[in-house]
Amino acid sequence: MTLALPRSDPDQSPLCIRGLTVSYGEQPVVFSVDMTVQDGAMTAIIGPNGAGKSTLLKAALNIVRPLSGRITVYGQPLAEQAQRIAYVPQRASVDWDFPTEVLDVVLMGLYRDLGLLGRVRGHHIRHAKDCLDRVGMEDFAARQIGQLSGGQQQRVFLARALAQRADLYLLDEPFAGVDAATERAIIDVLKSLRAEGKTVVAVHHDLSTVRAYFDNVFLINRRKMGEGPISTAFTPETVQATYGGRLADGQITQLTQDA
Amino acid sequence: MGAEFVMLSLAPLLIGIFAAVACALPGNFLLLRRQSLIGDAISHVVLPGIIVAFLLTGRIAAWPMMLGAAGAALVAVVLIETIRRLGRVDSGAAMGVIFTAMFAAGVLLLEQSDTASVHLDVEHALYGNLESLIWLDGMGWASLLDPVALRGLPPELPRMALTLGVVALCTWIFWRPLKMATFDEGFARTMGIPVQLLSLGLVITAAIAAVAAFDAVGSIIVIAMFICPPATARMMTNRLAAQIWWSVAFAVLSAILGYVLAGYGPLWFGGSNAVSAAGMIATVSGLMLSAAALIGPHRKG
Numbered sequence: 001m002t003l004a005l006p007r008s009d010p011d012q013s014p015l016c017i018r019g020l021t022v023s024y025g026e027q028p029v030v031f032s033v034d035m036t037v038q039d040g041a042m043t044a045i046i047g048p049n050g051a052g053k054s055t056l057l058k059a060a061l062n063i064v065r066p067l068s069g070r071i072t073v074y075g076q077p078l079a080e081q082a083q084r085i086a087y088v089p090q091r092a093s094v095d096w097d098f099p100t101e102v103l104d105v106v107l108m109g110l111y112r113d114l115g116l117l118g119r120v121r122g123h124h125i126r127h128a129k130d131c132l133d134r135v136g137m138e139d140f141a142a143r144q145i146g147q148l149s150g151g152q153q154q155r156v157f158l159a160r161a162l163a164q165r166a167d168l169y170l171l172d173e174p175f176a177g178v179d180a181a182t183e184r185a186i187i188d189v190l191k192s193l194r195a196e197g198k199t200v201v202a203v204h205h206d207l208s209t210v211r212a213y214f215d216n217v218f219l220i221n222r223r224k225m226g227e228g229p230i231s232t233a234f235t236p237e238t239v240q241a242t243y244g245g246r247l248a249d250g251q252i253t254q255l256t257q258d259a
Numbered sequence: 260m261g262a263e264f265v266m267l268s269l270a271p272l273l274i275g276i277f278a279a280v281a282c283a284l285p286g287n288f289l290l291l292r293r294q295s296l297i298g299d300a301i302s303h304v305v306l307p308g309i310i311v312a313f314l315l316t317g318r319i320a321a322w323p324m325m326l327g328a329a330g331a332a333l334v335a336v337v338l339i340e341t342i343r344r345l346g347r348v349d350s351g352a353a354m355g356v357i358f359t360a361m362f363a364a365g366v367l368l369l370e371q372s373d374t375a376s377v378h379l380d381v382e383h384a385l386y387g388n389l390e391s392l393i394w395l396d397g398m399g400w401a402s403l404l405d406p407v408a409l410r411g412l413p414p415e416l417p418r419m420a421l422t423l424g425v426v427a428l429c430t431w432i433f434w435r436p437l438k439m440a441t442f443d444e445g446f447a448r449t450m451g452i453p454v455q456l457l458s459l460g461l462v463i464t465a466a467i468a469a470v471a472a473f474d475a476v477g478s479i480i481v482i483a484m485f486i487c488p489p490a491t492a493r494m495m496t497n498r499l500a501a502q503i504w505w506s507v508a509f510a511v512l513s514a515i516l517g518y519v520l521a522g523y524g525p526l527w528f529g530g531s532n533a534v535s536a537a538g539m540i541a542t543v544s545g546l547m548l549s550a551a552a553l554i555g556p557h558r559k560g
Contacts, residue, residue: 024347063445087449094443098291099499108439111450116435144497160446 011075014039014084014168014199015060020069022052022059028067029055033224037168040197042190044204044214048243051221053203054090054172061087061170073168083112086166088157090173096145102156103141106131109163131162134192136185151182158186169193171202175209187213210234262399270394270413272518275480275540277419278472279510281426282484285465287499287506290489291441294350297339297462298485300358301469302478304335306365314372321414325474332466335361340459389476389518389536392416415475422471429464430503433457438499479541484510487544494555513544 015037022030030052037043045053058064060071062078073081086109106128107120114120132138135155140148148156154174161169169190175183190200190213201218204210210217210230217234219226225242226233282298289295308331309324316323335357342353396402396411403409430437440447440454448454465485472481492505517540522533552558 058445061445061449063448082449082451085449087446089443089445093445095291098442099493099497099502100438100442101498105442108442108446108450111435111439111452114435116432146497 012039013037013072014074015170015201016072016075017056017060018070020056020059020071021067022055022064022069023067024055029222030059030066030220031222033069033220035218035224035227037199037201038216039199040194041215042194042200042202042213043216043218044202044210045218045220046204046207046210046239046242047220047225051242053220056220057087057170057172057201057203061085063087083164084167086161086164086169088161088169088171088174091150091153091157091176093172096148096153098145100145101141102132102137102143102145102148103128105145105156106159106163109160112164128159128163131159132156134162134189135159149179151178154178154182155185158189162189166198168199169201171200173203173205175204175206207239262397265397265399265402266395267393268518268522269397270416271389271392271536272515274392274413274415274419274475275389275514275518275536276511277416277423278476278480279484279488279514279540279544280507281419281423281468282465282472282481283488283506283510284426284430284503285461285468286485287489287492287503288437288441288461289465289485290493291499292350292458292461294354294462295486295490296351296354297336297465298469298482300335300339300354301332301466302473302482303358303362304331304365305470305473307331307361307368308334308365310365310368310372314368321474325470328470328473329467331361332470333463336459336462336466340455340462344455390522390533392475418471419475422468426464426468429460433460437461477537480537483541483544484513487541487548488513491544491548491551491555494551494558497557509544509547513540513547517541517543 013036015035017033017035020030020033020035021028029050033052033056035056045056047053055064059066059069060078062071071078073084103125107114107124109131110120110124110128114124129138129141132141135158137152137155137159140152140156145153145156158171158174161171171190174186174190178186190202193200194215202214204214211234214230216229217226218224219233219238219242221242226238286295286298289297305328308327308329310327311331312323312327315327339350339353339357342348342356343350346353392413392415394402394408394412396405396408398408436447436452436457439450440452440457444454469481469485472484488506488509489502491509492502495505496502518536520543521536521539524539525532525534
């Protein structure tokens with residue numbers, strides 16, 4: 001089965017990062033990070049606030065420009081494989097008062113098919129509605145996005161990513177501030193993607209659910225602090241090392257207890 | 260009535276409508292991107308451009324001044340985008356810095372050069388001179404079919420019509436990426452949309468509309484039309500396409516109502532003189548915004 005594949009074959013990896021450094025000024029936010037994502041698995045990126053988790057994803061997608069580093073997607077340069085990646089940004093990164101409807105947001109995931117002036121046809125709409133169905137939002141297609149709850153917003157974003165029919169899914173904090181039902185719905189969809197042989201990478205903040213949701217972890221605190229299957233890489237020692245130092249004592253105790 | 264209308268009111272009315280719509284279209288996206296102030300910014304930064312154009316050509320003429328204004332607007336737009344991206348500051352702050360600095364530079368230039376002696380009419384720049392754009396050759400509706408009479412149309416009319424055409428075409432072609440990049444820039448980038456270029460293109464389009472409209476109708480209308488019709492339209496609907504159409508309707512309505520009220524309003528109330536059409540058009544658009552803020556179906560909170 002897929003989990004038994006050799007983990008670090010960069011030519012096969014859906015996302016392979018080498019020597020990535022990103023800086024927003026003087027201080028590097030991500031420093032000299034290597035990452036090799038395993039094909040067909042679910043990987044959690046974990047680390048304390050400000051450790052560069054989101055920045056790592058954004059740099060991998062060339063949303064922020066890295067100072068240095070090489071990124072390959074399925075063994076090819078990012079630019080040639082960009083259509084195989086679906087990105088789910090942080091829910092809070094957009095203005096939900098934007099005048100548009102749920103179905104319209106999902107259709108944005110079809111931009112590569114539609115292009116500048118391509119007409120939205122029946123099969124596009126059916127596909128978008130299927131994606132909404134998968135996240136349990138089929139009844140909300142005509143709803144204005146400003147009327148959605150946080151969890152519903154997150155599901156719409158996931159549906160938009162599904163519409164892209166990608167092979168690699170990169171999610172930034174998909175479980176942040178969502179209700180339990182949404183968390184359940186999202187993890188079910190992500191696991192169904194894995195069952196289809198897709199690869200999922202998610203920035204994750206809840207250490208207590210890492211074991212239940214993911215196959216692999218990638219620990220980061222500006223530098224890479226660990227990488228591998230949960231059983232070997234997600235230990236009290238590695239978590240302690242990742243969260244230690246930069247946080248107050250109370251927070252360290254709390255976080256390691258959660259682990 | 261027909262002949263008098265064609266000669267005195269047709270051209271100003273059309274120019275007013277074209278200018279209002281050309282500014283309102285990009286205004287919709289600027290509003291959603293919280294960059295509405297760009298109209299205000301451009302109206303200030305064109306001053307140094309106009310003066311430089313005068314210094315280079317030594318005369319007050321429409322084309323050099325428009326080119327100077329457009330050049331200054333482009334420089335300002337690029338500087339604003341650069342400061343916003345590199346300095347990571349709010350776009351309002353970036354605009355504030357650039358438009359005050361460039362306006363101040365314009366004032367210094369004006370003071371240090373001979374231009375101070377030339378009468379650069381502030382009133383003209385601010386309020387425009389819509390009422391003066393009359394069509395002396397327009398002897399009636401039949402003149403619309405007369406090539407000789409058409410040649411006598413004020414040059415602002417074809418200029419503004421062309422500008423509106425370009426703005427509308429750009430809005431139509433780049434509709435989908437503009438919407439996506441305005442809603443979710445990071446995602447749009449992962450879909451291969453050149454968001455920075457698009458954002459630059461939007462403000463450049465806005466600058467072109469603004470400069471063409473300044474020349475024809477003055478800066479008051481430009482500033483008002485960038486903000487009021489889109490903001491009013493936003494409170495009428497929750498769909499972007501509908502918002503655009505509402506904003507066009509409000510822009511057209513402001514131009515017509517404003518022009519008519521300025522010409523005839525004071526007479527109805529016993530006054531003897533007409534008031535500035537540009538001022539009245541801007542006022543009407545502001546009143547529409549207030550009405551929508553009170554009773555619009557989709558206003559916030």
